[in-house]
Amino acid sequence: MATSSSYPPPPPFYRLYADYQEDAKSAPEPPPPVQGAYPLFGANYTTEDVLPTLEDQGVRQLYPKGPNIDYKKELKALNRDLQLHLLELADVLVERPSQYARRVEDISLIFKNLHHLLNSLRPHQARATLIHILELQIQRRRRPRREEAQRLLKESLQILDGHPN
């Protein structure tokens, strides 16, 4: 395919669809959807939507790994850590101002961990929203619509009976 000319010709496979009006099967099927990783405009994208772990991004993980994380406890612990680091930074700026870089790095590491924890709560939130919607739907469907309809039906029958034929 001519990717570098400024006015590239149309892709050559348009000729395959010459007889499409008469016979729909003479032309090739559309290609199957892409799976896995694919390159697009120089960047690599993936079809699976998963939050990359901190190690994938090259960031140290400060809270313990494991299948079930106690989010509230870890978030509060990280918050306290953050405040302590800010105080440390203030101290370092007073005593040894040239060593600020390490402290600033630590603080940004804590922030990255905080944001990553919050992002990993999103799938849980999505499932909880789904559960809530399903419950609402079931409640709505169970609400007595039939009684309403039967009441209207009785009224109409009464009108019919009462009308002089």
Place this chain on the structure above:
Amino acid sequence: MDIISQLQEQVNTIAALAFNTFGTLQRDAPPVRLSPNYRDPVAPLSDDTINIAEQPKLMSAALVQAAKQFDMLVSALPLSEGGEEAQFRRITELEAENEAVGEELQMQLEAAEEELRQVQELFKQAADNCLNLKRPD
């Protein structure tokens, strides 16, 4: 705004307060005596210097306030215990229940449509009778 977005906003607020605090301190700090050979720097007492002394207190109070707000929001997180599997199980249960209720509703709908048809038939006959009675002789 949902609670997770509020938490994210709060983290960003804490970060903004932190670097604003340090930036203000660095910008407004009065000069300091570096060596015993030189005399103390002149620090005139004016409105500005009073403000400069007050600002760190206000800003650090705001920072601690923001951190407490974050803790409060974390406590308000509605995290149900049981993890992913429990949620998946609940979703499949609810889906099955929804299916059953949906089928029931469908049957009720069909019965109601049948009755509607009958009532419409009756109305048609009643209307025909009325028209027949009113036919001028």
